[in-house]
Amino acid sequence: MRVTVDDDACGGHGVCVGLCPEVFALGDGGYAHAVATDIRAEFEGLVAEAVSQCPERAIHVH
Ligand code: SF4
Numbered sequence: 001m002r003v004t005v006d007d008d009a010c011g012g013h014g015v016c017v018g019l020c021p022e023v024f025a026l027g028d029g030g031y032a033h034a035v036a037t038d039i040r041a042e043f044e045g046l047v048a049e050a051v052s053q054c055p056e057r058a059i060h061v062h
Contacts, residue, residue: 001038001039001044001061002037002038002039002061002062003023003034003039003047003059003061003062004034004037004059004060004062005024005032005034005058005059006058006060007032007033007058009057009058010031010032010056011056011058012026012029012030012031012032013056014032015050015053015054016032016050016053016054019046019049019050019053020043020046020047020049020050022035022036022043023036023039023050024050032058032059047059047061
């Protein structure tokens with residue numbers, strides 16, 4: 001599983017960071033990015049939850 005954040009869509013709410021800080025972080029501009037793009041199996045469930053809870057639908061898995 002690979003994950004990316006669409007920084008044009010991200011609203012900087014931080015829901016993803018709260019769910020899985022091992023994968024997501026907020027940058028200086030206050031928007032999220034993936035700190036790890038190749039997701040280890042143990043985090044796949046949390047990443048899927050972040051996808052479904054992101055208010056802007058900005059997280060994409062591939
Ligand atoms: S939950 Fe979505 S909108 Fe909020 S910081 Fe994460 S990617 Fe951005």
